[in-house]
Amino acid sequence: RKEVEQDPGPFNVPEGATVAFNCTYSNSASQSFFWYRQDCRKEPKLLMSVYSSGNEDGRFTAQLNRASQYISLLIRDSKLSDSATYLCVVNVANFGNEKLTFGTGTRLTIIP
Amino acid sequence: EPEVTQTPSHQVTQMGQEVILRCVPISNHLYFYWYRQILGQKVEFLVSFYNNEISEKSEIFDDQFSVERPDGSNFTLKIRSTKLEDSAMYFCASAPTGPSEAFFGQGTRLTVV
Numbered sequence A: 001r002k003e004v005e006q007d008p009g010p011f012n013v014p015e016g017a018t019v020a021f022n023c024t025y026s027n028s029a030s031q032s033f034f035w036y037r038q039d040c041r042k043e044p045k046l047l048m049s050v051y052s053s054g055n056e057d058g059r060f061t062a063q064l065n066r067a068s069q070y071i072s073l074l075i076r077d078s079k080l081s082d083s084a085t086y087l088c089v090v091n092v093a094n095f096g097n098e099k100l101t102f103g104t105g106t107r108l109t110i111i112p
Numbered sequence B: 001e002p003e004v005t006q007t008p009s010h011q012v013t014q015m016g017q018e019v020i021l022r023c024v025p026i027s028n029h030l031y032f033y034w035y036r037q038i039l040g041q042k043v044e045f046l047v048s049f050y051n052n053e054i055s056e057k058s059e060i061f062d063d064q065f066s067v068e069r070p071d072g073s074n075f076t077l078k079i080r081s082t083k084l085e086d087s088a089m090y091f092c093a094s095a096p097t098g099p100s101e102a103f104f105g106q107g108t109r110l111t112v113v
Helices: none
Strands: A004-006 A011-014 A019-025 A029-040 A043-052 A055-057 A060-065 A072-074 A085-092 A097-102 A107-111 B005-007 B010-013 B021-026 B029-038 B043-050 B053-057 B065-068 B073-078 B089-093 B108-112
Touching: A004 A085, A004 B010, A011 A019, A019 A029, A019 A085, A019 A107, A029 A072, A029 A097, A043 A055, A043 A060, A043 A072, A055 B073, A072 A085, A097 B043, A097 B053, B005 B089, B010 B021, B021 B029, B021 B089, B021 B108, B043 B065, B043 B073, B073 B089
Parallel strands: A011 A107, B010 B108
Antiparallel strands: A004 A019, A019 A072, A029 A043, A029 A085, A055 A060, A060 A072, A085 A097, A085 A107, B005 B021, B021 B073, B029 B043, B029 B089, B043 B053, B065 B073, B089 B108
């Protein structure tokens, strides 16, 4: 089983629509969780951290379900500038050493 | 805003040659990382570096690879005897206290021909 699994998409949605991404992770020792955004041939950039209580940043809402090992991202009122690949990322600790483990990413294209 | 800087942005090298990818982390950061991303694939962890030594490395990071912090500011990744399959984007990242706060550089695109 992949450490971090995402639907690769692509998701093609009209501007203004709401889109949801899901992600599952396999390592129950995972400590912290993130959504990153990656534009074509650019570096990953942190979009938001994900907490069990859920967190919201403007049009973006992230949610973590530790029991199901499931992470979600909701984008409301999508904009053309939201077109990117969204990476589900998990911080896994191994004998005190931490590293980020990335999913393959979900490609999103917002259509005018 | 402080940023992680990587040079060069693009490196083309012949198979079998050695390359050094350079990174200048954010100045007060203590943790340093290299990741790579083969075109069309996921970002993969290579190595983490703290207190002037490797703290963890992946299976990818074999004897062909080495890292160094030669002068307290630069953080380099050396790839010896490059292979075609080493072609990828290589991202450097630094963090003050751990990967949860990592900042990524813009990457070096390595093309092995």
